[in-house]
Amino acid sequence: MEIAIIAHDGKKADMVQFLNKNMDILHQENIKIIATGTTGGKAEAAGIKVKKLLSGPLGGDAQIAARVAEGKCKMVLFFKDPMSSHPHEPDINMLIRICDVHNVPVATNEATAQLLLNAIAI
């Protein structure tokens, strides 16, 4: 199962903490992690094997949306920062819309991300 992780700059530290907390689930054999570029770098530094796509502002969110639309990515964990604005806001909204179009679970905050991961823990 391919899972995308994405975190805005203001939420990257929270994402790293979340990844560390959920290492057992994320290392399950059936799980593959993809990420936007900078988030992926942080995840790698935390010891997670991850396929890094472009950074968000350069099209990473759009790449993840494409994988959702193609049926490849089955879950999106997106730590959005509601307190800052982003030059690629249209891409962010597009990713969430594509998840809704294809009925793919998308968490936009940590509490929901935890519930989603708990649901796939073996």
Ligand SMILES: O=C(CO)COP(=O)(O)O
């Ligand atoms: O901007 C992002 C999501 O919208 C995240 O991108 P990075 O992981 O490259 O910082």
